[in-house]
Amino acid sequence: MSAPSPVVAPSILAADFARLADEVRAVENAADWVHVDVMDNHFVPNLTIGLPVVQSLRAATALPFDVHLMIEDPARWAPGYADAGAYNVTFHVEASDNPISLAKDLRAAGAKAGLAIDRDTPVEPYLDLLPHFDTLLIMTIKAGFGGQKFIPAMLDKVSAARRHARAGHLELRIEVDGGIAEDTIAEAAEAGADAFVAGTAVYSAEDPAEAVRKLRGIAARAMTEP
Ligand code: DX5
Ligand code: ZN
Numbered sequence: 001m002s003a004p005s006p007v008v009a010p011s012i013l014a015a016d017f018a019r020l021a022d023e024v025r026a027v028e029n030a031a032d033w034v035h036v037d038v039m040d041n042h043f044v045p046n047l048t049i050g051l052p053v054v055q056s057l058r059a060a061t062a063l064p065f066d067v068h069l070m071i072e073d074p075a076r077w078a079p080g081y082a083d084a085g086a087y088n089v090t091f092h093v094e095a096s097d098n099p100i101s102l103a104k105d106l107r108a109a110g111a112k113a114g115l116a117i118d119r120d121t122p123v124e125p126y127l128d129l130l131p132h133f134d135t136l137l138i139m140t141i142k143a144g145f146g147g148q149k150f151i152p153a154m155l156d157k158v159s160a161a162r163r164h165a166r167a168g169h170l171e172l173r174i175e176v177d178g179g180i181a182e183d184t185i186a187e188a189a190e191a192g193a194d195a196f197v198a199g200t201a202v203y204s205a206e207d208p209a210e211a212v213r214k215l216r217g218i219a220a221r222a223m224t225e226p
Contacts, residue, residue, distance in 0.1 A: 006219035007173065007195040008212050009035040009066045013048065013146045014199030020053070021060035027202065030209035032216075033066040033087065035177070035197045037146075040071040043095050044144035051080050058085045066135075068116065068177065068197075070143050071095065075102050082109035090114025090137050090175075093126055103132040114175070118143050123157040127164045130172055135195065136161055140188070141178030146199040150179025155191040162192025185215050189222035 010031050015023035024034055036054060041047040054065065064087030069078055074091035075098065081089045082105075089111045093099055103113035114135035117123050119142040130136060138157050141148040158174055165172040175195035176188045185196055196219055198212075205211035 004173075004194055006189065006216055006223060007032040007175075008216045008219070009033040009175070009195060009197045010202040010208065010212060011035040011037055011146065011177075011197050011199030012203075013037040014203035016203075017049070020057055023203065023208075024057065024061045024063065026208045027212050028061060028063060028209075030212040031063055033195075034061065034063045035066045035068060035199075036086075038067060038069045038071060038081075039144065042072045043092065044070045046070075046144050051077070051084060054081060054086065055084045064088070066090070066114075066175075066195075066197075068114075068137065069095075070116075075105075078102060079105050079109050082106050082111035086111050088112040088114050088135050090116050090135055092116045092118060092143070093129075094118055094121055099126075099129055100132050103129075107134075116143070116177075117157065119151065119154065123161050127161065130161070130165060130170055131168065133172065135173045135175055136165075137175045137177055137197075138193070139178055140176050140180065140184075143178075148179055150181070150184040152184075152187065155188060155193075158188065158191040158193050180215070182214065182218060185219050186222040189219040190225075194219075194223065 039048040106113040112134035116137040176193040177197040181201035
């Protein structure tokens with residue numbers, strides 16, 4: 001089986017919130033997904049955007065939405081994002097008391113189901129959940145803010161999850177989120193990630209679309225090297 005091609009998902013957390021539709025269109029022909037960080041000022045201290053913004057933005061682009069819920073009580077809110085047309089809806093394992101049931105609800109609502117693991121959470125206790133998920137998001141920073149420094153030690157979790165997925169023949173996207181840039185994406189890809197969130201690296205670039213293409217090129221090379 002050949003490796004799937006890498007997914008690059010620009011995070012609009014680093015975009016200009018007053019011009020969100022334009023900022024998404026700036027990567028329309030380059031990005032694979034648009035990463036939408038939803039924060040509720042409870043699960044994480046920061047506060048960003050919610051469902052009404054996602055609903056409005058949905059009409060502004062053809063790109064699939066990768067919604068990353070950093071919120072408490074995801075069972076209450078996550079299915080609404082699937083109903084709004086999100087391609088993938090990811091919630092945090094630390095916030096969920098019944099992740100399998102919520103994954104089933106998301107899939108029933110027509111979305112891919114994603115499980116996120118924050119910086120201080122080990123992945124091993126959750127490996128058995130993976131058959132119920134399409135995406136595993138490994139935070140490579142502490143969830144809550146963009147612009148933080150990539151933590152290489154988090155890649156041990158990526159490798160462990162990739163080994164587990166391979167052994168079980170699971171079709172699983174492993175996504176890394178936090179500090180992904182030209183100088184960190186290759187090591188994440190080598191560890192087994194195949195989806196890459198990038199906020200600052202894309203939206204602080206002069207040409208965001210070009211930045212996305214460059215990142216994908218580096219990831220693709222790292223994924224195919226023996
Ligand atoms: C932070 C968010 C990330 C953030 C990444 O909690 O989950 O998606 O946008 O931003 P950068 O790429 O700047 O680290
Ligand atoms: Zn995110």
